[in-house]
Amino acid sequence: MALSAGIFQRFQRYCTTHRLYTATSRWLVAVSGGVDSMTLAHLSHAAGLTMGVAHCNFGLREEESDGDALFVEQWANARGIPFFSIHFDTKQYAATHGLSTQMAARKLRYEWFEEIRRSHGFTDVAVAHHSDDNAETVLINLLRSTGIKGLCGMQPANGRIIRPLLFATRREIMEYALQNHIAYREDRTNADDDYIRNRIRHLIMPELQKINPAATANILATAGNLLQACHVLTTEKERIAATCCSRTDADVRISIVALKAVPHYSFWLFELLQGYHFSGGVTNNIIAALGRQSGKRFYSASHVLIKDRDELIITPLSHMRTTHLPVVAERYIERNYRAITQPLCLRFDYRTTDADFVIPRHTNTACLAADKLLFPLLLRPWRKGDVFIPFGMNGYKKVSDLLIDEKVPLHEKAEQYVLVSGADIVWLVGRRIDERYRITPATNEALVVTLHTNYPFRLCSKKKHLQPRVLP
Numbered sequence: 001m002a003l004s005a006g007i008f009q010r011f012q013r014y015c016t017t018h019r020l021y022t023a024t025s026r027w028l029v030a031v032s033g034g035v036d037s038m039t040l041a042h043l044s045h046a047a048g049l050t051m052g053v054a055h056c057n058f059g060l061r062e063e064e065s066d067g068d069a070l071f072v073e074q075w076a077n078a079r080g081i082p083f084f085s086i087h088f089d090t091k092q093y094a095a096t097h098g099l100s101t102q103m104a105a106r107k108l109r110y111e112w113f114e115e116i117r118r119s120h121g122f123t124d125v126a127v128a129h130h131s132d133d134n135a136e137t138v139l140i141n142l143l144r145s146t147g148i149k150g151l152c153g154m155q156p157a158n159g160r161i162i163r164p165l166l167f168a169t170r171r172e173i174m175e176y177a178l179q180n181h182i183a184y185r186e187d188r189t190n191a192d193d194d195y196i197r198n199r200i201r202h203l204i205m206p207e208l209q210k211i212n213p214a215a216t217a218n219i220l221a222t223a224g225n226l227l228q229a230c231h232v233l234t235t236e237k238e239r240i241a242a243t244c245c246s247r248t249d250a251d252v253r254i255s256i257v258a259l260k261a262v263p264h265y266s267f268w269l270f271e272l273l274q275g276y277h278f279s280g281g282v283t284n285n286i287i288a289a290l291g292r293q294s295g296k297r298f299y300s301a302s303h304v305l306i307k308d309r310d311e312l313i314i315t316p317l318s319h320m321r322t323t324h325l326p327v328v329a330e331r332y333i334e335r336n337y338r339a340i341t342q343p344l345c346l347r348f349d350y351r352t353t354d355a356d357f358v359i360p361r362h363t364n365t366a367c368l369a370a371d372k373l374l375f376p377l378l379l380r381p382w383r384k385g386d387v388f389i390p391f392g393m394n395g396y397k398k399v400s401d402l403l404i405d406e407k408v409p410l411h412e413k414a415e416q417y418v419l420v421s422g423a424d425i426v427w428l429v430g431r432r433i434d435e436r437y438r439i440t441p442a443t444n445e446a447l448v449v450t451l452h453t454n455y456p457f458r459l460c461s462k463k464k465h466l467q468p469r470v471l472p
Contacts, residue, residue, distance in 0.1 A: 007168060007176045011043045014167045018156040020124070027051040027162075028084075028122040030113060031075075033068035036128040038075070038184040039173050040165055044126065045079055052082040054116055054125075056109045058090040060101070061189065068185050075183075084116050102195060110161075117160060129154055129163045132170040135219040136200050143196075147274050148230050153223035169216070237271050245272070250319050252276075254312040256290055276303040276314055286312070295410055308409045315411065332376040333419075344379065344417060344429065349448045359439055360448060366419070366427040368437045370445040374422040379429075382418045388425035389435040399428060406431065419449065 015021045029044055031037040031053050044051050053076040057069045069085055076083035094104035113125045134153045141150035156163055165173065177184060192198055208215040244258040254272065259265050270283050277300040278286070289296045289307050298305045299317075306313045331340060339347045350370060351357060359367045386399040403413050419427040426437045430451055439446055 007172055008043060008046065010167055011164060012047060014156075015047075015164055020126075020156060020162045020164055021049060025050065025124060026122045027124055027126045028054050028113060028117050028120070029126045030054050030056075030109070030128070031072050032056070032187070033072050033185040034128075034187055034190075035177050035182070035184040036130060036165065036170075036173055038182050039177050040126060040128040041075070042177075042180065042182050043164070045081065051126075052084060052116075052120065052122060054113055055083070055085045056105075056112065057085065057087040058105050058108075059087060060090055060105075061187070064185075064188070068187075071183075071185055082120070084120075086112055114160070124157075124160050124162045126162050126164055128165050130165045130168050130170055130173055131220060132201075132205075132216060134166055134223070135216045136197055136205065138219055138223050139200055139204065140196060144280070146280065147270060148226055148233060149274065151223060152227040152230050153220065155227075233271065237268065240268050241272060251313050251315040254314070256310050256312060259312075260290070273305070273314075276300055276305070278303070278305065304411075306409065306411055308411075309407065311409070313409050313411065330378060330380040332378055335375045340379075345452045346379070347450045347452060349450070351446050351448055353439060353443050353446050357446065359446075360450075364430055364451040366429075366433045366449045367439055368426055368433060368447045368449065369439055369443045370447040371443065372421075372437055373426065373447060377426075378420040379417055380420065381414075382416045382428070386418060386425060388418075388428065390428075390432045391435050391438060393435060399425070402428065402432065 021027070027044060027049055029037070029041050029051050031041050032055065041051075041053060053072060055069055055072040057065050059065055061068075069087075073083050073085060088105070088108045090101060090105050090108065093108060094101050110125075116122070117125055138151055138153045144150070154163055154166060156166055168176075176182075189195075190198065205215070212218065240262055244254050244262070246253050246255075254269070259269060262268055266287050269287060270280070273283050273286070278298065279300070282298050282300065286298050286305060286307070289298075290312075292307070294308050296307045298307075303314050303316055306315070331343060333340065333346075333348070337348055339345075382399045384400065387396045388399065389395065390397055390402060399416075399418065403416065408416070416431075417429040418425045419429060421437070424436065425434060427433045427449065
């Protein structure tokens with residue numbers, strides 16, 4: 001009996017063991033037209049699975065790419081299987097987004113697969129990675145200085161992406177295709193050693209197999225052992241994160257003091273930063289900066305990390321606002337204004353200070369003596385050299401010094417606003433009013449200014465993050 005004769009039974013057993021298919025499953029099978037994906041499509045159809053076929057034309061091989069698309073479409077139509085296809089300008093997308101062609105193609109296809117899965121009610125996206133692909137991935141990740149998770153290789157299921165062929169080798173798949181007369185198309189770029197995966201496949205793996213014929217199997221066995229170790233480390237990482245990390249609506253903060261108290265803290269910082277897409281090289285630079293001056297920034301594809309005094313502050317790039325500046329930098333406020341929504345969302349209420357009046361004490365509210373104010377007021381970002389007399393104090397204090405005293409992170413200082421009357425700062429917004437404009441027994445009318453939450457421009461107080469929102 002041929003080596004691959006039992007693949008169909010192993011396919012069914014593998015899907016059952018790893019719960020890749022249930023009575024309610026509907027697979028969207030990604031089919032390029034190559035032998036691996038055509039074998040997956042054949043096995044899925046032969047097993048009677050409810051399925052659709054998705055094909056991406058990346059436009060990288062001109063007529064050949066169009067031929068692949070037509071070939072896959074004809075295969076699906078001949079079997080009455082729903083077919084979905086799309087054409088990408090991959091090179092243009094790669095150039096626009098600063099990606100390699102391979103990374104651009106990967107991003108484009110998985111985003112499209114998910115779009116089709118959702119819109120047409122498929123439960124999973126099935127891709128044709130096999131065991132040789134898996135071993136190659138482990139080596140690629142090793143070369144990239146990945147964490148332990150990267151050395152665990154591919155898993156049968158990762159979210160909605162499933163890999164029903166991970167049990168089979170490339171040789172077994174090829175033999176099964178030949179025995180069952182499965183037609184497929186050869187991608188000439190598979191022979192191109194310009195890509196790292198192809199170089200490992202054509203140059204490195206054959207040499208490793210000369211040294212040890214069981215090289216692929218041993219690499220995958222080691223990956224399996226590391227996966228078990230990874231589960232143990234995950235539990236420990238969660239414990240360490242609980243002692244070192246704190247979260248707000250906008251960012252994650254890692255206490256440097258608490259982190260350094262953990263044995264092998266460099267390793268654990270690497271693990272903590274994995275979820276924010278920081279590379280091994282960047283993480284090494286972050287570790288080197290722990291004892292240095294504040295203000296250093298490090299970027300991943302999705303986040304920025306700022307070394308600020310005794311904390312590492314991790315913020316999504318989307319929160320840093322491509323802008324990091326408000327749409328309107330300054331705003332004059334006339335006495336008849338009742339609300340503004342830019343650059344912050346503020347409400348203005350005038351109240352008589354009678355016996356029933358209670359002074360609001362929340363940091364997002366300023367209660368000012370209205371009869372001392374000169375209109376129009378000015379709302380603007382604070383500037384170097386700004387001074388005021390903080391509530392409860394007798395003398396002037398620099399705004400910069402107060403922000404330092406309150407340990408305001410550097411990236412939040414850039415978003416700090418002041419409300420100005422004439423030449424005086426009357427409110428360091430969200431933090432402190434000026435002593436000269438507080439309510440006294442002689443005050444007849446108060447202006448209550450309220451900073452509202454959930455607005456796009458973030459402002460932080462020492463105790464609470466205040467996120468202004470548009471007023472109803």
